[in-house]
Amino acid sequence: MKVYEKAPAKINLMLDVLRKRPDGFHEVEMIMTMVDLADRLELSEMKRDTIIISSQAGYIPLDEKNLAFQAARLLKERYGISRGVHIHLDKHIPVAAGLAGGSSDAAATLRGLNRLWRLGLSHTELQELGSELGSDIPFCVTGGTALATGRGEKLEPIFSMPQCWVILAKPPINVSTADVYGKLRADRITNHPSAALMREAVEARDFQAICGRLGNVLEEVTLKLHPEVLRLKEAMISLGADGVLMSGSGPTVFGLVSKQSKVPRIYNGLRGFCNEVYAVRSLC
Ligand SMILES: C[C@@](CO)(OP(=O)(O)O)[C@H](O)COP(=O)(O)OP(=O)(O)OC[C@H]1O[C@@H](n2ccc(N)nc2=O)[C@H](O)[C@@H]1O
Numbered sequence: 077m078k079v080y081e082k083a084p085a086k087i088n089l090m091l092d093v094l095r096k097r098p099d100g101f102h103e104v105e106m107i108m109t110m111v112d113l114a115d116r117l118e119l120s121e122m123k124r125d126t127i128i129i130s131s132q133a134g135y136i137p138l139d140e141k142n143l144a145f146q147a148a149r150l151l152k153e154r155y156g157i158s159r160g161v162h163i164h165l166d167k168h169i170p171v172a173a174g175l176a177g178g179s180s181d182a183a184a185t186l187r188g189l190n191r192l193w194r195l196g197l198s199h200t201e202l203q204e205l206g207s208e209l210g211s212d213i214p215f216c217v218t219g220g221t222a223l224a225t226g227r228g229e230k231l232e233p234i235f236s237m238p239q240c241w242v243i244l245a246k247p248p249i250n251v252s253t254a255d256v257y258g259k260l261r262a263d264r265i266t267n268h269p270s271a272a273l274m275r276e277a278v279e280a281r282d283f284q285a286i287c288g289r290l291g292n293v294l295e296e297v298t299l300k301l302h303p304e305v306l307r308l309k310e311a312m313i314s315l316g317a318d319g320v321l322m323s324g325s326g327p328t329v330f331g332l333v334s335k336q337s338k339v340p341r342i343y344n345g346l347r348g349f350c351n352e353v354y355a356v357r358s359l360c
């Protein structure tokens with residue numbers, strides 16, 4: 077038997093860091109939403125009691141470092157499952173991009189194996205399991221639009237993000253999330269974006285207010301390390317995106333656009349100096 081799951085990318089409409097915690101993680105406030113750029117997973121039962129990961133993408137780990145592998149192993153261990161699974165990852169989300177590709181694959185693995193192995197777990201139970209593997213995985217289990225607090229694992233759904241176009245551009249640089257949080261001076265942040273104001277804008281489906289209230293304190297670190305991310309932001313603004321922000325720890329920059337007629341100009345303009353550009357719809 078086989079099951080299929082879609083694993084969409086996320087963007088952070090706002091990301092604030094409140095403080096560094098004694099456990100080394102940072103207390104955050106983020107509003108995240110899914111976009112229609114997705115990996116596709118095929119999960120097939122195997123007779124042999126083992127976990128196999130395969131992918132057409134040559135640039136991700138296929139061993140126990142893969143987050144989908146870790147999710148399958150966690151379920152097997154926790155529920156005493158002695159069956160094997162082959163997980164094929166058809167990757168479309170850029171890797172280490174601030175778009176939670178690995179986290180979404182892990183969340184999709186939890187959802188898919190819950191069906192394949194008929195475990196009957198609720199989304200809340202899957203989120204709790206996911207939080208053992210990564211801060212963004214609980215959000216990816218349910219998706220939609222949500223306020224995330226704690227280290228990112230405490231979620232409140234928000235209804236509902238207005239439909240819009242999202243242009244994503246990933247410069248050819250690698251950014252490590254741990255490195256960006258590590259370089260952040262949480263006690264020196266002066267310009268905190270407001271989760272309450274962004275939530276209000278989303279709930280009111282006020283696209284212009286959403287664009288005006290975008291903010292991410294991690295830009296401070298990543299833009300200093302990689303000035304090309306700032307240049308990409310400036311290019312997206314001058315090409316006419318309604319609101320522009322770096323997603324997560326970066327380096328992907330996203331632009332929100334309400335009018336479809338504006339999309340080709342922004343997309344083509346960015347392709348001039350960035351290979352990885354995507355024009356997708358928001359997923360509400
Ligand atoms: C920045 C964000 C924003 O959505 O996303 P990405 O840029 O990675 O997509 C997240 O907070 C990333 O979540 P995720 O990628 O799941 O992080 P984890 O695997 O849990 O942690 C990786 C490392 O980041 C740091 N970390 C992560 C989350 C957090 N609230 N505080 C932290 O300090 C820790 O050093 C940790 O060891």
Ligand SMILES: Nc1ncnc2c1ncn2[C@@H]1O[C@H](COP(=O)(O)OP(=O)(O)O)[C@@H](O)[C@H]1O
Nearest residue numbers: 141142143171172173174175176177178179181
């Ligand atoms: N299924 C997966 N897809 C992509 N990357 C993965 C996966 N499993 C583990 N990784 C590793 O996780 C790291 C972060 O990847 P990713 O989730 O794409 O980035 P981000 O956290 O910036 O959104 C990369 O170093 C990558 O090698």
